[in-house]
Amino acid sequence: MFLMVSFTLPVLSCGIEDYIYLRPVEIAYAEDISRGRIIIPNNSGNTYFRSYTIFYRIYISDLSLSSITTSSERQNINPALASHYSTLEPYTTNDKVSPNAIGSVFNSLHYYPLYVTFNRSDDIALYQLLGNQSYGSIPSADSLAGIGSTVHLDFTSSSIEPFMKLDHDPALSTFYLFRAGDFTARPDRFLKNTTGPNQITDSTIITGMVNADVEKNANNNPANTVKYTYVSMYILASGIDSNYTVIYSRPKHIGIFRLPNIS
Numbered sequence: 001m002f003l004m005v006s007f008t009l010p011v012l013s014c015g016i017e018d019y020i021y022l023r024p025v026e027i028a029y030a031e032d033i034s035r036g037r038i039i040i041p042n043n044s045g046n047t048y049f050r051s052y053t054i055f056y057r058i059y060i061s062d063l064s065l066s067s068i069t070t071s072s073e074r075q076n077i078n079p080a081l082a083s084h085y086s087t088l089e090p091y092t093t094n095d096k097v098s099p100n101a102i103g104s105v106f107n108s109l110h111y112y113p114l115y116v117t118f119n120r121s122d123d124i125a126l127y128q129l130l131g132n133q134s135y136g137s138i139p140s141a142d143s144l145a146g147i148g149s150t151v152h153l154d155f156t157s158s159s160i161e162p163f164m165k166l167d168h169d170p171a172l173s174t175f176y177l178f179r180a181g182d183f184t185a186r187p188d189r190f191l192k193n194t195t196g197p198n199q200i201t202d203s204t205i206i207t208g209m210v211n212a213d214v215e216k217n218a219n220n221n222p223a224n225t226v227k228y229t230y231v232s233m234y235i236l237a238s239g240i241d242s243n244y245t246v247i248y249s250r251p252k253h254i255g256i257f258r259l260p261n262i263s
Contacts, residue, residue, distance in 0.1 A: 020048050020099055022237040022249035030255025033066055036153035038235055040141050048239035051131035055111040056233045060201050060217045062224040068256045077230055080215045084109050092251050099247035112180035112213045116164055123181060138169045155257045161190040183212040193229045193259040201227035229259045
């Protein structure tokens with residue numbers, strides 16, 4: 001389900017097998033609670049590289065915060081967010097973790113690969129837009145890396161769903177962020193906050209087959225009828241090794257964003 005990216009490093013003369021290293025994204029950050037930016041590095045020439053993958057998970061909360069930068073803020077938003085962040089944090093700083101293991105860690109925490117949609121109904125996997133091949137008129141993601149190809153994430157609007165724009169897209173098209181398709185997403189696959197029965201904040205409907213990308217809030221207060229949702233995102237380079245196994249680079253945490261209320 002996951003992809004990984006890496007460079008091939010020289011082999012040390014100590015009997016260690018070749019270690020596949022995909023160049024990770026080094027610059028990715030939240031500009032604020034509703035905007036993110038990613039600078040795509042150059043993995044061209046790497047035999048194993050295929051694309052960049054963004055993994056996400058949604059967290060239900062009773063609180064509306066304008067900034068989430070500390071462990072206490074993550075804990076207050078949702079205890080699972082704090083726990084998952086702590087679990088993943090060591091992987092974001094260690095290049096020596098097995099590239100085959102990182103996907104399993106995200107899978108164990110029920111993080112899913114992000115998709116996008118152009119016309120609100122199609123389903124576009126990010127490897128098509130952030131890969132080593134062109135997609136229609138859009139060149140490969142790392143073709144402009146030398147001059148700073150950038151991915152922009154936008155959660156600011158209260159009238160249109162969160163979207164992504166790509167500097168390497170000549171048309172600067174709007175790609176709306178889409179949840180994974182491995183389960184039934186209610187009320188739909190757009191990344192937005194909705195409340196009430198059968199909505200994204202309805203903890204009672206969450207199962208392995210329905211809203212599996214949403215984390216319940218263990219600190220939920222039934223008296224708080226207003227609910228919020230936040231999405232935590234990581235980006236990784238992904239690829240295929242000589243055994244046709246999916247591999248990943250060191251992950252980079254993009255940020256935690258509050259999903260806008262859109263009916």
